[in-house]
Amino acid sequence: MEIDGFNVATALDGELLEEVAEMTDGSYHEGSDADALAAISESIDLRFKVVSELSEVTGLFSAAGIVLLLVGALLSVLWFGRVV
Numbered sequence: 001m002e003i004d005g006f007n008v009a010t011a012l013d014g015e016l017l018e019e020v021a022e023m024t025d026g027s028y029h030e031g032s033d034a035d036a037l038a039a040i041s042e043s044i045d046l047r048f049k050v051v052s053e054l055s056e057v058t059g060l061f062s063a064a065g066i067v068l069l070l071v072g073a074l075l076s077v078l079w080f081g082r083v084v
Contacts, residue, residue, distance in 0.1 A: 025049065 002008070014030060021028040031037040076084045 012030075014028070018028045020026075029040040029043070031040050073083045076082070
């Protein structure tokens, strides 16, 4: 590969790329010339895949509660001179 006038040797780990493609529900294609790359680009399915995942929000509610308690304590100290 030539970058800015310099030849840079590149080596791809085909087995690792195949594993990554399998784990991400994709595919790995090896292309060595422009015609092979053109054929690969035509065969690629360019649709997004939407995956729904549940996420835990208990920590967020706990953090929001602690922030509200601290704000209340700060306002109490400012108005009454002590935490009520």
